[in-house]
Amino acid sequence: MDVPTLETDLRMLRDKVLLLGGQSETALSHAARALIQRDSTLAQQVISDDDEIDSVESEIDELCAQILTRQRNLPPEDLRFVIGVLRTTPMIERIADHAVNIARHTIKLNDEPQLKPFIDLPRMAEIVKQMLAASLDALTQRDAIRAKQTIRRDTEVDLLYRRIFNELMAFMTSDLAAVTRSAELLFVIKHLERIADYVTNICEQVVYLAEGRVIKHTPEAWLGDAVEP
Amino acid sequence: MGFQLDQYSQPLLKAVLGSLREGILVVDSQLDVVLYNKAAVSIFNLPAVMTGPVRLIDVSRNKTIHQGFRQVLEENKPFDAELEVFGKQERTFSFRATPLVVPPSEEVAGAIGVFFDVTQLLRLERVRREFFSNLSHELRTPLTSILVYVETLLNGALYDTENNLKFLNIVNKHATRMQNLVRDIADLSAIEAGELKLNAVEVDLRAFIENLGVLIASDLEECQVAFHQDIPPELTVYADPQALEQILMNLIINAVKFNRPGGSVSVTAKPEGDNRTRITVRDTGIGIEEEHLTRIFERLYRVDKSRSQEVGGTGLGLAIVKHLVLSHNGDISVQSTPGEGSEFRIRLPRKAIEA
Ligand SMILES: Nc1ncnc2c1ncn2[C@@H]1O[C@H](COP(=O)(O)OP(=O)(O)O)[C@@H](O)[C@H]1O
Numbered sequence: 001m002d003v004p005t006l007e008t009d010l011r012m013l014r015d016k017v018l019l020l021g022g023q024s025e026t027a028l029s030h031a032a033r034a035l036i037q038r039d040s041t042l043a044q045q046v047i048s049d050d051d052e053i054d055s056v057e058s059e060i061d062e063l064c065a066q067i068l069t070r071q072r073n074l075p076p077e078d079l080r081f082v083i084g085v086l087r088t089t090p091m092i093e094r095i096a097d098h099a100v101n102i103a104r105h106t107i108k109l110n111d112e113p114q115l116k117p118f119i120d121l122p123r124m125a126e127i128v129k130q131m132l133a134a135s136l137d138a139l140t141q142r143d144a145i146r147a148k149q150t151i152r153r154d155t156e157v158d159l160l161y162r163r164i165f166n167e168l169m170a171f172m173t174s175d176l177a178a179v180t181r182s183a184e185l186l187f188v189i190k191h192l193e194r195i196a197d198y199v200t201n202i203c204e205q206v207v208y209l210a211e212g213r214v215i216k217h218t219p220e221a222w223l224g225d226a227v228e229p
Numbered sequence: 230m231g232f233q234l235d236q237y238s239q240p241l242l243k244a245v246l247g248s249l250r251e252g253i254l255v256v257d258s259q260l261d262v263v264l265y266n267k268a269a270v271s272i273f274n275l276p277a278v279m280t281g282p283v284r285l286i287d288v289s290r291n292k293t294i295h296q297g298f299r300q301v302l303e304e305n306k307p308f309d310a311e312l313e314v315f316g317k318q319e320r321t322f323s324f325r326a327t328p329l330v331v332p333p334s335e336e337v338a339g340a341i342g343v344f345f346d347v348t349q350l351l352r353l354e355r356v357r358r359e360f361f362s363n364l365s366h367e368l369r370t371p372l373t374s375i376l377v378y379v380e381t382l383l384n385g386a387l388y389d390t391e392n393n394l395k396f397l398n399i400v401n402k403h404a405t406r407m408q409n410l411v412r413d414i415a416d417l418s419a420i421e422a423g424e425l426k427l428n429a430v431e432v433d434l435r436a437f438i439e440n441l442g443v444l445i446a447s448d449l450e451e452c453q454v455a456f457h458q459d460i461p462p463e464l465t466v467y468a469d470p471q472a473l474e475q476i477l478m479n480l481i482i483n484a485v486k487f488n489r490p491g492g493s494v495s496v497t498a499k500p501e502g503d504n505r506t507r508i509t510v511r512d513t514g515i516g517i518e519e520e521h522l523t524r525i526f527e528r529l530y531r532v533d534k535s536r537s538q539e540v541g542g543t544g545l546g547l548a549i550v551k552h553l554v555l556s557h558n559g560d561i562s563v564q565s566t567p568g569e570g571s572e573f574r575i576r577l578p579r580k581a582i583e584a
């Protein structure tokens with residue numbers, strides 16, 4: 001077998017991160033579809049697919065460690081890339097976790113009749129899906145412009161979040177029978193909103209990779225906060 | 230890759246690949262995409278004109294695709310899977326990857342992936358499956374009721390003067406429902422099999438619809454719905470009168486039944502270019518949510534099953550309408566605002582085209 005060179009290692013690392021991204025994209029798409037089409041089987045699949053995502057994440061960590069220990073004098077550009085990977089991987093993994101949580105709430109929601117046909121919710125899910133895809137595309141191409149465009153879409157998500165939030169609150173206060181379902185849906189939109197935040201963070205990393213500067217430096221932006229159960 | 234095409238083969242290969250409906254991706258042993266066709270460009274993230282190898286991960290982040298190619302390269306045998314591609318719309322592909330061996334070498338130089346869009350096939354398959362499971366359900370439900378009431382009658386209720394007529398009425402109602410269903414199925418399968426003979430003539434639309442108005446008088450009264458029509462004199466459609474009646478009756482009865490007391494139904498028509506007549510059936514009824522709009526023309530699809538059954542529907546009406554309209558070379562479309570009403574619009578030929 002060939003001795004792995006830095007180049008092949010880096011290429012493999014990039015492949016793995018993007019594949020992980022693809023898996024969280026799938027998780028989100030499936031979770032959204034399961035929610036909207038009330039498909040509990042698909043929701044269950046999202047939950048079971050997650051184990052593999054976790055194992056890919058640790059493979060990536062290992063590979064990064066290998067590269068960093070083997071290569072004493074990593075060129076700055078490559079070092080930046082490895083650091084970028086170390087930062088984005090947990091975010092991508094978190095996105096999948098949130099998708100799993102959406103799937104869990106979906107299963108509970110499906111045990112009861114539909115609250116009402118959704119209009120804003122599918123729209124919100126769709127925007128978040130598009131943002132995730134765009135952020136991964138931007139990551140692939142180190143496209144800072146695309147990343148910045150994607151960051152701006154976060155306000156659309158916040159707007160929809162507010163609107164759905166208010167609507168659900170109105171439901172909860174007007175109809176006792178709707179309280180549990182509304183509460184489940186509140187969790188769902190919270191998770192979607194968190195995913196959009198992580199996407200924003202990924203985009204900030206893309207800008208960092210491409211331009212070598214951090215556009216927003218808060219510890220919270222990198223580490224993320226805890227995921228609700 | 231370690232081989233070259235001669236001057237003659239290169240354009241030929243390009244032309245062949247370009248004409249395929251299936252997307253083709255060829256990767257080398259490093260998972261770089263070294264060749265692809267036009268269909269692949271519409272599926273994946275690929276530049277329309279190839280300028281050099283592209284990393285597979287940049288073409289697609291789909292796990293199955295990577296797994297498939299990797300497995301082919303490592304194990305030198307074909308790989309088959311179904312995969313979803315999330316883009317503007319979600320589509321499902323059947324994906325087959327096979328090893329690429331370029332003689333005289335016997336080594337696996339790469340892999341060829343073929344992507345065949347099965348979205349539509351799967352959809353049809355689902356519709357078909359749903360149809361048969363719904364159909365058996367639809368037939369079983371009235372049949373069970375009939376048997377229960379007949380058995381009760383046989384066990385003595387026949388002489389129970391308080392209930393016997395009520396029971397017989399229920400039996401009658403369910404038997405009628407089965408009869409409607411069987412009639413609609415027969416119609417539909419005849420139309421679909423192309424067995425229907427259409428004898429198109431020029432029909433005077435205004436008189437025709439006035440006549441239909443008489444037929445629906447009792448439905449209008451029952452549902453407390455007003456009926457208006459506004460058809461220009463001398464406007465014609467070139468259609469088979471029996472089929473035209475079936476088309477319009479189905480649309481009008483739907484508009485009446487999925488309405489609300491005090492609502493209205495109006496039928497209007499006007500000539501359009503290209504020898505067509507446009508007929509519009511508009512109601513002020515319950516309307517149809519966006520998500521159901523494309524599906525109501527499917528056989529047995531109903532938004533609210535219990536409401537449809539209450540009003541004697543079979544769920545086949547619009548499927549029949551659609552097929553009849555299409556077999557007249559016409560088209561049908563629908564617009565609706567939930568809570569406000571719906572509008573079904575059909576276009577049919579206006580006059581016979583002189584030979
Ligand atoms: N004018 C209308 N307004 C509201 N809903 C309608 C209308 N026409 C059709 N639909 C919906 O489409 C479904 C399918 O219609 P159709 O095929 O005629 O079946 P059926 O009338 O037997 O239920 C209906 O069950 C109803 O839900």
Ligand SMILES: [Mg+2]
Nearest residue numbers: 483542546547
């Ligand atoms: Mg009908």
